[in-house]
Amino acid sequence: MATFNLNINGKTQSVDIDPATPILWVLRDHLDLVGTKYGCGIAQCGACTIIMDGNAVRSCSIPVSAAEGTKITTIEGLSEKVDHPVQKAWMEHDVPQCGYCQAGQIMSAVALLENNPNPTDEDIDNAMNGNICRCGTYVRIKKAIKTAANS
Amino acid sequence: MTIIKTKLNRRSFLKASALAGGGMILSFSWLTGCKPTAEQEALGLPDEWFELNSYIKIGDNGRVTLFSPNPEFGSNVKTSMPMILADELDVDWSNVIVEQADFYPERYERQFTGGSQGIRQGWNPLRAAGAAARYLLVAAAAQTWEVSADEIKTSKGIIEHKGSGKKAHYGEMASMAATIEVPVEVKLKDIKDFNIIGTSKKNVDIEKIITGKPMFAMDYKQEGTLVSAIVHPPAFGMQLKTFDGESIKSMSGIKDVFSFHVHSDGYVQNAFDTTTHQEMVAIVGNSTWEVLQAKKALQVEWEKAPDKEITVSGWGGNQSKVKIPSGLENTDGHLARMEEYSKKPANVLRKDGNPEEAFQKAAKVLEKTYTAPYLAHNCMEPVNCYAHVTADKAEIYGPTQAPEFIINTLSERLGLPKDKIQINLARMGGGFGQRAYSHHMVEAAVISQKVGAPVKMMYTREDDMTYGIYRPTYTATYRAAIDENGKLTAIHVKAGGIPETPIAPNRFPAGAVENYLAEGWDIPSNITIGAFRAPRSNFIASAEQSFLDELAEELGKDPIDFRLELLDRATKNPVGTNNDYDPERYAGVLKLVREKANWDSPKEGVHRGVSAYFCHNSYVAEVLDLRLEGNKPVVENVVAAVDCGIVINPDAASNMGEGAIVDGIGNAFFGELPFKDGVPQKNNFNDYKMIRMSEAPKKIEVHFVKNEHAPTGLGEPLFPPVFAAVSNALYQATGKRFYTQPFGKELDNVMLRM
């Protein structure tokens, strides 16, 4: 057990925990931030995607010990009023079906657009290929990313 | 004008909610959990709600709460079912709050999401509930104003009597409406007067989804909830021998380790009680990570399971014994046995004319065999469930498509009466048929009962992918007899699988061919299977529609023309009497897809495949356009034409259709779960390949036939035809026919790679 001070969504939170615990379970079990989802546990599905220091990462595969000193954004911290351009585009295209993968999709899309405001189709494929949508909403996700890029 | 029996009775409803132990125990999630949006705040909450029936409450300020009865797994029923209520009730959609109803069989007619039947079977009850509540509000106004109800009009939640100039909103009449006798019959709206049905409305949960609000069972816990993982046998045909619980009990955060049985001995199962592993080990602890660490460290010994026999009770209550063979099965063995069965005579499921003679006399026989593997559902949200079982009651919150099929099981296993068990319905992270089998609710409940605390049980992805209830493996052999004039004289299909045949004997092309023979066979297995998006259809459509494509070519016909000729025969002079499709509606979608896809003007470099199928009471035709970029097949566009009657929520319906098409393309190219010595050879997404964005079509168009037929299935029917649209397009691109799924594995043979 060790104590970690984590900067999550602009707030510093402290947890006393096994250093090997993946950030995913710290968020879900200890901080009650359950928007970030478990899908595979091995960095293959993207359901657990968060933004760490500006990059989309798989929180299931990063231990909490590696998170100290970084800035983490989760789906809950994206906007106060549900008005992040990516969220708005998601609403416009009514993207989700079951919704389970969507937090991860949105976080990958946000990181993509922060690093590359005008992505090509290929850029979008590359950035989003780590996020599985079992319901198959890919066509809408891509449209929504383009809408967000243009806004 | 349509008059409908309401079947609603307020007294029985009130009794039911009292029985459920808390009256209206449902609350507004945005009151208890999250903040209301600005819009919700502006509309305000009423001081008092009045229940007009189990689906509808009206606030004194005119706000409306509609309860969506069926579990939501992504097909968007939580939006479309209330839309039906709202249209008949005649309210302003923006004034509606939608709530998920929990499981109350006394209050709702059918709380089952599956078989693409939610909207089809909910159509009349929901319309009746909306219309009956409107009737009560109008009757209340008529009494208050002392005018005739016939002279009163409603619009968007406003009641008006022109003659006297009286006007009120629904909220003003709600308290009186709630005291008026529920009518036995009500008049429904004319279809032309619908103003919500048929217009696109956003998913009612969209804001919660995109802000990460807790909505799934996976996200749920109460004070003091413990976490539990399970360990199940690694192979089909294996069972628990011993385990060393003591050695992990001392690990950090671990509370208890024990084995448990899912069903009690001699339990008579229902058709949805499918459970692969009757005995498992449960590990219970404080946090997910601690429990997962202990799960990894647990020492377990397994042994081969003997032959078993279970008793299953069918729909009519008649019981049958089902044998579950012992043994550790292999995919190679499955394929060999299926080949052997394909060559033996099988059960005749339908026979028209004299197919034997037609084949004897044929100048040419075309014969092809198609095979597909087991598939795992791989719902994005792994199996999980929250349960809190105490001495006298149980609360269960978990993903289930079919609470009504598990309530008896829970009652029997927990030793609690049904009315002491409350199943609350979580939004599901996918279902695809697999969540109709709710063994996990029993497992979580048994664990909670044992440890005497609320428990959240979670399968890892590996547990989820390897526990069973798969889409079966199948094979089908199609034969066609062609006479010396190049005319089709007979079709013969023989198809089977492990453990079921995929044939629906009275579907097309039955009815369209003079001489027709359908035979089925099956091979028992200990690998459990269950419904998977359009069960059986999802394979037989791929075989049939690939075969018809090859047959059309053999006969020198355009594949759409050929299908239309067959359907024309089935329309004008059908063979046999039991044909369970409407050939004109079937032809309708082929004609529509031909037009929308510009089938008659082919494009340079674009290879097209067509396919059509009827299932779940709906008709679908699809054209898939494929291009080769270097050696990579790229699906450029898929155009679908769908006849599912009236479409409730067109944009959401398209979304569902797009998803089914992506799902079909993914499984056609990549889906497969092989076995070795009973062990599933894939257990996570590193080796079970799922379709990803770069392999998805660049574009999908879903077109609906406009008609006034009552709505039919939508979630499933777009899925089965995709497989053959893929294989037929691949043939156009490569000159090679694809008979064995997943096709991705055969691409190497033609120097292609996905």
Ligand code: FES
């Ligand atoms: S849960 Fe982290 S990538 Fe799947």
Ligand code: FES
């Ligand atoms: S919306 Fe269901 S997995 Fe993506």
